[in-house]
Amino acid sequence: MYAVRIYEPGGPEALSYEEVDTPEPGAGMVRIKVRAAGVNHREIWQRQGLFGAFAQPQILGSDAAGEVDRLGVGVGGLEEGQRVVINPGLSCGLCSACLAGDQPACARFGLVSGAYAEYMVVPERNVVAMPSGLTFVEAASLGIPFVTAEAAFAAADVRPGQVVVLWGASGGLGMAALQLAKVRGARVVSVTRSAPKQEVLKKFRSDEVLVWDGSSALAPDVQRLTAGRGADVVMDSLGETTFNDSLAMCRRGGVVISVGATTGGKVALELGEIFRRRLTVIGAFLGSSSILPRILPLFARGQLMPVIDHVYPLEQADQAHEQLERGDVVGKVVLEV
Ligand SMILES: [Zn+2]
Incomplete structure (x- = not known):
């Protein structure tokens, strides 16, 4: 072969x-x-x-x-x-x-x-x-994108009406996460580096889209979109460049899901940001073997694409x-x- x-x-x-x-x-x-x-x-x-x-x-x-x-x-x-x-x-x-x-x-x-x-x-x-x-x-x-995103949202217990921020929303994992967050009834804030990709993210029912320049902090934008409350859940696949911003854009008691490190994995943290604000950091790496058979019917029904x-x-x-x-x-x- x-x-x-x-x-x-x-x-x-x-x-x-x-x-x-x-x-x-x-x-x-x-x-x-x-x-x-x-x-x-x-x-x-x-x-x-x-x-x-x-x-x-x-x-x-x-x-x-x-x-x-x-x-x-x-x-x-x-x-x-x-x-x-x-x-x-x-x-x-x-x-x-x-x-x-x-x-x-x-x-x-x-x-x-x-x-x-x-x-x-x-x-x-x-x-x-x-x-x-x-x-x-x-x-x-x-397989990998949908199972990873579904396992991550189950671990973070994403519920209807919660605000979920997705870094790298237009990538393979991001598009899976966007759809699965909507199936869970969340309000999704998608982040993309590319202005032309806003349209496709909106077509897939992203409630808000932030176009990111690759360096500036988006926590102020998320605070503005949530009337100062912050996000319930942030999915971060970028790592080094974004992780502290992900912590900052969470509400008190919010959850940051670390699901990759495409910009590097070395991050300097102010731990007070985590314990004083009672944040939870979840690591996600694929998921249990029951997830793929469970979500495949959602594609046949048109709920996922x-x-x-x-x-x-x-x-x-x-x-x-x-x-x-x-x-x-x-x-x-x-x-x-
Ligand atoms: Zn075993």
């Missing part, structure tokens, strides 16, 4: 489209004929070496949709040719966290990989039936990474196999 592999951390050019052995499914595993793979920031960080060097060549990619191609020994309940989506979380399945359905708390929690390829092998429990009405490209765009910015053929994974790194996206970048 053909796959995109990486040998050493580096720029987009480190991604190499080449012929490799087709993986065989072991016991309890399923081989998927990948039809589309979603591109996530996490893969850029992996490519850059943020999680370390590679002991052997790696095939990146955790979000995929395709068809069941071959079943390993002992796999039941799936048929060859069935259209499926990959649930990206991996965990031991045996510990108290896993048994309680809180897989991200498992000591062995991680993500499947190998989606940038014609075939990938995953555990049977990571395979979810694909709802009708979605294309492979759309289905491959959902995949938002695809651009589709690249698998061999142009380097260009897909370049576009995502530029931040020049509305929604998701997807590879088609």
Whole structure:
């Protein structure tokens, strides 16, 4: 088969489209004929070496949709040719966290990989039936962003009428978060770096849109929009540049969800800002395995929509990474196999 592999951390050019052995499914595993793979920031960080060097060549990619191609020994309940989506979380399945359905708390929690390829092998429990009405490209765009945003809002207990601020609202995670916050009945304040993106954010029912210049504090704007009260919940995927502003724009007792650090992860904090104002900081990294099967029907009912910015053929994974790194996206970048 053909796959995109990486040998050493580096720029987009480190991604190499080449012929490799087709993986065989072991016991309890399923081989998927990948039809589309979603591109996530996490893969850029992996490519850059943020999680370390590679002991052997790696095939990146955790979000995929395709068809069941071959079943390993002992796999039941799936048929060859069935259209499926990959649930990206991996965990031991045996510990108290896993048994309680809180897989991200498992000591062995991680993500499947190998989606940038014609075939990938995953555990049977990571395979979810694909709802009708979605294309492979759309289905491959959902996993990490929608599961992450839904898990984060559940942890923050977002309720109807609460004010939710979303940094990076027009990105893949942002567009998922915007829609899920509206499903929860929240009032959403979206932040974008790009004035032309205001229209699409309003089309997706963002109540307010703030256009950010990349440096100035937005807490005064949020205070103004909330009659001086502040936001109930702020989702911050940018990190270094914005985190203190996120704390400042929260109401007393508000919640900041840290869900990424695309501008860097080193932040100097005034702790008094947190304890005196009784703020809560929540870390979000994917979510439990029950979330994807639970939210997929909302796409069939039209309550949620995949938002695809651009589709690249698998061999142009380097260009897909370049576009995502530029931040020049509305929604998701997807590879088609
Ligand atoms: Zn576990």
